[in-house]
Amino acid sequence: MSGKNILLLAGDFVEDYEIMVPFQALQAVGHEVHAVCPERTADDTVKTAVHDFRGDQTYLETRGHDFALNATFDDIDPADYDALVVPGGRAPEYLRNYDQVIDAVQHFFEADKPVACICHGMQILAAADVVEGYGCTAYPALEYDVEEAGGTWHDGVTTDRNLVTAQAWPDHPEWLSQFLEVLGTEVSHGEPVPADD
Structure with a gap:
């Protein structure tokens, strides 16, 4: 199987783990990933934010990394x-x-192409008017937004046709696994090869 070309949306204070992990993991299994941001060009950076869950009513936010874009949106x-x-x-x-x-x-929904959306990314899908009729999830505080956009709320990682959604970065293993399945990516687990002494 040849790798897919994948577009990844970015902007200042994108969630650090939610951009870094899929960007690197999808490349690790052979896909080409282009990270883009409006009004920025390749080699520009966006600032990231780390959202942590420590038992408060909502997430705690701290400054993350500078994430380098590798393509120009325009x-x-x-x-x-x-x-x-x-x-x-x-x-x-x-x-x-x-x-x-x-x-x-x-475009991705009209062409029925795979889409992976996590956490507050659902705000973009709702604004694009593409959620109607889908079973999906997002950051729990967005349940109202999903339902107002015509979606059916689910409490965990959800795949419905071309759309794979998750609530937040702790869902990465299941979210990325389901997305790889929708992409048709097969990951084989061979026997480890011992290093030469």
Whole structure:
């Protein structure tokens, strides 16, 4: 199986783990991932935020890393990509106001291409008017948003047709596993090869 071309949406204060982990994990299994942000170019960076869950009524946020983009949003054509990843964090609340972001998201749904969305990334999908009729999840505080957008709320990682959704970064193992399945990615686990002495 040849690798897929995957588009990943980014913006300042995207959730650190929700962009770093899929970006690296999808490359590790042979896919090409282009991380883009409106008004930024390849080699620019976006600031990330780490959301931690410590028993409070909502998440605690701290400053994360500088994440380097590797493609320019204005130069990409969504038709050239096989799948889309939409991370969470604070970025989705303003990224959803960019027409080019909404147009890109709508392309993936109109073309029935795989989409992985986690946490507050659902704010972008809801704004793009693509959630109606899907069973999905998001950060728990967005249950109202999912239902208002016409989706059916689920409490855990959910795959419905081309859409794979998760609540937050602790869901990564199951979320990425289900996304790889939708992508048609097969990961084989051979016997470990001992290192030469």
